Amino acid sequence: QVQLQESGPGLVKPSETLSLTCTVSGGSINYYFWTWVRQPQGKRLEWIGNIYYSGSTKFNPSLKSRLTMSVDTSKNQIYLNLTSVTAADTALYFCTRAKGSSGLDIWGQGTMVTVSS
């Protein structure tokens, strides 16, 4: 079955760029929306944004100015870059697959990112 695996540095310094990769295995990224969600410790889930396999994106307006997403269909990978990070960006970051507007049906295990000097 389709599985998602997030990867990236666990520690990022303030003002630097957070870069994460989501690798999709057991299926193709084609014809799906791929969504990043984050969860600060003890807080609710936050929708970061999504990207269609074609590359079109929709972002959370609160993050839009700092956020880029991209896909590499040949590698079955999805990428997230968040610039100028602060402690408020410390969270568990999940890569997910969206069933259109019908929920997020597949989730990676998540990768913890801490912003600290």
Place this chain on the structure above:
Amino acid sequence: DIQMTQSPSSLSASVGDRVTITCRASQNIGSYLNWYHQKPGKAPKLLIYAVTDLESGVPTRFSGGGSGTVFTLTINSLQPDDFATYYCQQSYTIPQTFGQGTRVEIK
């Protein structure tokens, strides 16, 4: 942003109980309402999408209802595996938003 508010924030229940969680949206979201549960240290799992549709493989003791701004998740005959935190999510508009969660604990 559309605010999603769940009630209660936590509840204690016993195996076999019927449990209902309510989710209220700050504006009409039609039928774009999904439910997840999450266990400690794990990713959320989709239970119900589009208010009432059960995700594949999810037990039929889970059911959803509501429309517009008020929605419910009901668990009939609570099982040990159901003790977790439950979240609602609106997928009506960007940014999609989640409720604050309802923690279901063992009484």
